[in-house]
Amino acid sequence: MLGVTVEYNVLKKEGLEALRSDDPERFQYRAEGGAYLNLRGLPLESLREIDEDAIAKLCRIVRGFQFAMADGADSGHVGGSSSKTEQILALLTSGVLGFDPRNPKHPGRDRLAWSAGHTTPLFHGIVSLIYECLRRKGVALSPAARSYTVYPEQLARFRRWGGPSGHVESEYALADTSTGSSGHGFSAGLGFAVLHRSCGLATKAFVIAGDAESEEGMSYEFRNLASTLGVRNLIVTLDYNNFGIDGPITDVLPSAYLNHWFSQGWNIIEVDGQNVRELAYAYRLAAGGFGGEKPTVVICHTTKGLAYGKLENSPDSHGAILPHPEYIEAMHKLGFPIPGVKGDVGADIRVVVDALGEAESAYLLERLEADARLIRPEEELVERMKTALAGRPLLDYRKIERPAELPPELVFKGGDSVAIRKATEAWFGWAMKQTAFFYIGAGDLMKSVLTGKAENVYGVIKPDNVLGRGLRFGIAEQNMAMMSCAMSQDTLPGGFRPMTVFATYGVFTCMMSNPVRMTLINNEVNPSASAFFIMLAAHDGLETGEDGPTHHGLFWMSLYTAYPGIKVYKPLDANEAVEMLFHAAQRGEPVAFSCTRPGTPVLKRGDGVPPAREAINGAYVFKPFRQNGKPKKVLAICGGQVMHNALAILPEIEERFDVKILAVTSPQLYEELRRTDPSKAAAILSDEERQYVVALHNGWPGFLYPFIVPGDYQSRIFGVDRFSRSGKPDEIYRNAGFDSEGLRKKILDGSK
Numbered sequence: 001m002l003g004v005t006v007e008y009n010v011l012k013k014e015g016l017e018a019l020r021s022d023d024p025e026r027f028q029y030r031a032e033g034g035a036y037l038n039l040r041g042l043p044l045e046s047l048r049e050i051d052e053d054a055i056a057k058l059c060r061i062v063r064g065f066q067f068a069m070a071d072g073a074d075s076g077h078v079g080g081s082s083s084k085t086e087q088i089l090a091l092l093t094s095g096v097l098g099f100d101p102r103n104p105k106h107p108g109r110d111r112l113a114w115s116a117g118h119t120t121p122l123f124h125g126i127v128s129l130i131y132e133c134l135r136r137k138g139v140a141l142s143p144a145a146r147s148y149t150v151y152p153e154q155l156a157r158f159r160r161w162g163g164p165s166g167h168v169e170s171e172y173a174l175a176d177t178s179t180g181s182s183g184h185g186f187s188a189g190l191g192f193a194v195l196h197r198s199c200g201l202a203t204k205a206f207v208i209a210g211d212a213e214s215e216e217g218m219s220y221e222f223r224n225l226a227s228t229l230g231v232r233n234l235i236v237t238l239d240y241n242n243f244g245i246d247g248p249i250t251d252v253l254p255s256a257y258l259n260h261w262f263s264q265g266w267n268i269i270e271v272d273g274q275n276v277r278e279l280a281y282a283y284r285l286a287a288g289g290f291g292g293e294k295p296t297v298v299i300c301h302t303t304k305g306l307a308y309g310k311l312e313n314s315p316d317s318h319g320a321i322l323p324h325p326e327y328i329e330a331m332h333k334l335g336f337p338i339p340g341v342k343g344d345v346g347a348d349i350r351v352v353v354d355a356l357g358e359a360e361s362a363y364l365l366e367r368l369e370a371d372a373r374l375i376r377p378e379e380e381l382v383e384r385m386k387t388a389l390a391g392r393p394l395l396d397y398r399k400i401e402r403p404a405e406l407p408p409e410l411v412f413k414g415g416d417s418v419a420i421r422k423a424t425e426a427w428f429g430w431a432m433k434q435t436a437f438f439y440i441g442a443g444d445l446m447k448s449v450l451t452g453k454a455e456n457v458y459g460v461i462k463p464d465n466v467l468g469r470g471l472r473f474g475i476a477e478q479n480m481a482m483m484s485c486a487m488s489q490d491t492l493p494g495g496f497r498p499m500t501v502f503a504t505y506g507v508f509t510c511m512m513s514n515p516v517r518m519t520l521i522n523n524e525v526n527p528s529a530s531a532f533f534i535m536l537a538a539h540d541g542l543e544t545g546e547d548g549p550t551h552h553g554l555f556w557m558s559l560y561t562a563y564p565g566i567k568v569y570k571p572l573d574a575n576e577a578v579e580m581l582f583h584a585a586q587r588g589e590p591v592a593f594s595c596t597r598p599g600t601p602v603l604k605r606g607d608g609v610p611p612a613r614e615a616i617n618g619a620y621v622f623k624p625f626r627q628n629g630k631p632k633k634v635l636a637i638c639g640g641q642v643m644h645n646a647l648a649i650l651p652e653i654e655e656r657f658d659v660k661i662l663a664v665t666s667p668q669l670y671e672e673l674r675r676t677d678p679s680k681a682a683a684i685l686s687d688e689e690r691q692y693v694v695a696l697h698n699g700w701p702g703f704l705y706p707f708i709v710p711g712d713y714q715s716r717i718f719g720v721d722r723f724s725r726s727g728k729p730d731e732i733y734r735n736a737g738f739d740s741e742g743l744r745k746k747i748l749d750g751s752k
Helices: 012-020 054-075 078-083 085-095 120-137 150-156 184-197 211-216 215-230 276-287 323-333 345-354 356-374 378-388 420-432 454-460 477-490 508-524 544-547 557-562 573-587 613-617 638-646 650-653 666-675 678-684 688-692 701-707 729-736 739-748
Strands: 036-038 112-115 205-210 236-239 267-272 296-301 439-441 470-472 499-505 533-538 567-569 593-594 619-623 632-638 658-664 693-697
Touching: 054 078, 054 120, 054 150, 054 276, 054 323, 054 356, 078 085, 078 120, 078 729, 085 120, 085 205, 085 236, 085 276, 085 356, 085 378, 112 184, 112 345, 120 150, 120 356, 150 345, 184 205, 184 215, 184 236, 184 454, 184 508, 205 211, 211 215, 211 236, 211 267, 215 477, 267 276, 276 345, 323 638, 420 439, 420 454, 420 573, 439 454, 439 477, 454 470, 470 477, 477 499, 477 508, 477 533, 499 508, 508 533, 508 573, 557 567, 557 593, 557 701, 567 666, 573 593, 573 613, 593 638, 613 619, 613 666, 613 678, 619 666, 632 638, 632 688, 632 701, 638 650, 638 658, 638 693, 638 729, 638 739, 650 658, 650 739, 658 693, 658 701, 666 678, 666 701, 688 693, 693 739, 729 739
Parallel strands: 036 267, 112 205, 205 236, 236 296, 267 296, 439 470, 439 499, 499 533, 533 593, 567 593, 632 658, 632 693
Antiparallel strands: 619 658
């Protein structure tokens, strides 16, 4: 009643019930999601181009391939492969996927990321079906196209050396990144979608995924950023079969499954994932912009391991293989009268191939022709990019050259104290103006790691600035790394190659190691998609001081010296940082780049001290022997502050020793130099001189192992081998024994 105040004690049941009666709105929560549509069981009209009978027959063939491959290999992931079969064939035939099997890596194609990378029985089955149909028609393929194919007879060597891979790799048609780690393909697909949209292209990115992948933490990061960026060209087709490997996904995802997508603003279309008509409708709606400026997920309700005998609709179908007699029975039920001789999987596959009718083969080729027509000529796509990116240099990182005379913003005065992050900030800002295909971002640390200057050249990518080049990932290192790595794997129309920088603190790079590892694998198996990225490992060394051991960058580089295909760069000062960044772009090889937070003394050059450019060798002679007859000592120094502290006591050291100083900036680069130019490497450090080396690193000791004679690690290499405590940088250095007094003891007495 107006003017009457009612009080409620909501700690008491009767108070809650009274409030619910008087003010029910207080008990309702409405998530602000995207658009939603449920097509399940809706009496949809048939689609003229969708021959459901032909697709059903093609699905039978693909399942026959899957079951035979797994039986022959005695391993493989049939469960998710079988449940996704209709999804992939509907995607290929619905007229929304830009793909040309005669030119499977056409730069204008739509991109496919198999986040469910384990479903290779399906993947290789589909690819071999496509190329068997083309072979039957007598279509001649170029050598380049042939390199991406799989044919049915090759399926007999599935998961064996030289045969089709056990997880999806980008060396095949219909795959644009190597996958296998759950959830990573989500972020890769987002990278492709953002890359193409930010270049003015209409390319779509499709992600093939499973429901259990939503358990992976980076999938939350991916869903959040994809919705924030409004990438309407991103479509996830998600196999909702309710099972992971160990059991129902509800064991670990207790909330309603759609909440994981709807609550983050995604458009959702639900379908029966084994109903081709519903799938075709869903894909067409999603590709046509269903729900506006948001990504779309097609939730496909399916039966895991469909038709796979007793393993159907069970978590065991994920990776378990039917006993051979039961496999024969499952194949017979599919209509394949295989001989079923264990060990002769080739014979079983031939039975499946022989069952492929000419009518359905012709139908698939007809639909693939429609897919190919979706791809615009490369010249037209380049013109679109020129229009969208008008005023920007249409060059990629491979054209970035070090000027003979460096611009003033890239030169730092000797003797000044300059944080190396200031040098990377300056170089990234300069480089952004040299190429239209450079992307940079940080994990909610832009103001600390100083990526903002480069981000602001063209602005941060947002729904109202889709042509930006900066990325704000939020506290989401895994998604940041995988998304950035995928962008750098791609080749745009015109042959342009993107480069990416993603930045966090050195101690947090461990969270990005698996996306980096997956990308390095992709570089290895598919060199044509070799990525160049810079992982900025900021706040390295003992310099983080007050932040304490949680933020001291001491041991992170151990991961990235073990991985093949990436090198750790650790310049000693700002000028070396600039030179090494130019070198990285010239090489085009992934780099983990160390930089410090506080000021580091800029080394004075001249008077016998080599120019900073020498840093690109991985090590260089900062000071040679005097050849004065005294006992020799070689100081291999990594870390700018360590060098500064060592130089402060050099006169005292030289009273007893003839001292040579090596500035070490990348042991991996130096080891490479030893292989490619042994004489130059020997001039820096000869084998005879190794016996005199004392190695000093303000971090993981193993980083400098390449400079020490094996067996002398304990007595001749000094680093940090335990977690530190909070303190000012000078206190931390003193406690670790890396101040001048501590270095004197190490060098003169061999005291840790």
